[in-house]
Amino acid sequence: MTALVVDDITVSYGRLTALRGVTLTVDEGEILFVTGPNGAGKSTLLNAIAGVVPPGSGSIMIDGARITGAAPEDIARRGFSLVPEGRNVFGALTIEENLKVGTGMRADRKTIAGDLDRVYQEFPMLAERRHSPAGMLSGGQQQCWSLAAR
Ligand SMILES: Nc1ncnc2c1ncn2[C@@H]1O[C@H](COP(=O)(O)OP(=O)(O)OP(=O)(O)O)[C@@H](O)[C@H]1O
Numbered sequence: 001m002t003a004l005v006v007d008d009i010t011v012s013y014g015r016l017t018a019l020r021g022v023t024l025t026v027d028e029g030e031i032l033f034v035t036g037p038n039g040a041g042k043s044t045l046l047n048a049i050a051g052v053v054p055p056g057s058g059s060i061m062i063d064g065a066r067i068t069g070a071a072p073e074d075i076a077r078r079g080f081s082l083v084p085e086g087r088n089v090f091g092a093l094t095i096e097e098n099l100k101v102g103t104g105m106r107a108d109r110k111t112i113a114g115d116l117d118r119v120y121q122e123f124p125m126l127a128e129r130r131h132s133p134a135g136m137l138s139g140g141q142q143q144c145w146s147l148a149a150r
Pocket residue numbers: 013016018036037038039040041042043044045
């Protein structure tokens with residue numbers, strides 16, 4: 001089944017057109033790499049799919065449902081989420097609080113604790129410091145958090 005369809009989308013920032021006529025499909029289980037030079041529009045593409053920037057034209061569908069122009073939280077509920085590049089932790093929150101931020105909208109509340117345990121097994125350093133402010137982690141450790149937040 002086609003999980004994601006991006007059909008002929010255009011995204012502009014004011015007078016600058018960052019994406020023009022971008023079309024792609026991703027099937028269930030497929031991994032798609034999008035590559036290109038700085039400023040080519042990769043982040044804009046992902047932000048458009050996530051609802052962070054609205055496409056000016058074209059359409060986007062996730063699992064057959066048209067999500068063009070939908071709010072980011074509604075798109076996230078359909079299973080599309082961005083792993084931020086760089087650190088992007090909430091520095092004043094603890095590591096555990098950062099990990100829990102993304103669980104707020106999950107309907108399967110009972111499986112959250114198990115998922116946290118799995119993350120802590122994979123990244124023991126995060127477990128040791130789960131009650132410390134995330135802003136006190138080193139740069140590389142903060143990037144581990146980004147991976148864990150997936
Ligand atoms: N918030 C914004 N406001 C105005 N212009 C923007 C904004 N974000 C990106 N752009 C412009 O849109 C174009 C595409 O940028 P984008 O960030 O999508 O590129 P990218 O492929 O992700 O680049 P990189 O490899 O450097 O991350 C660039 O010309 C950039 O200057």
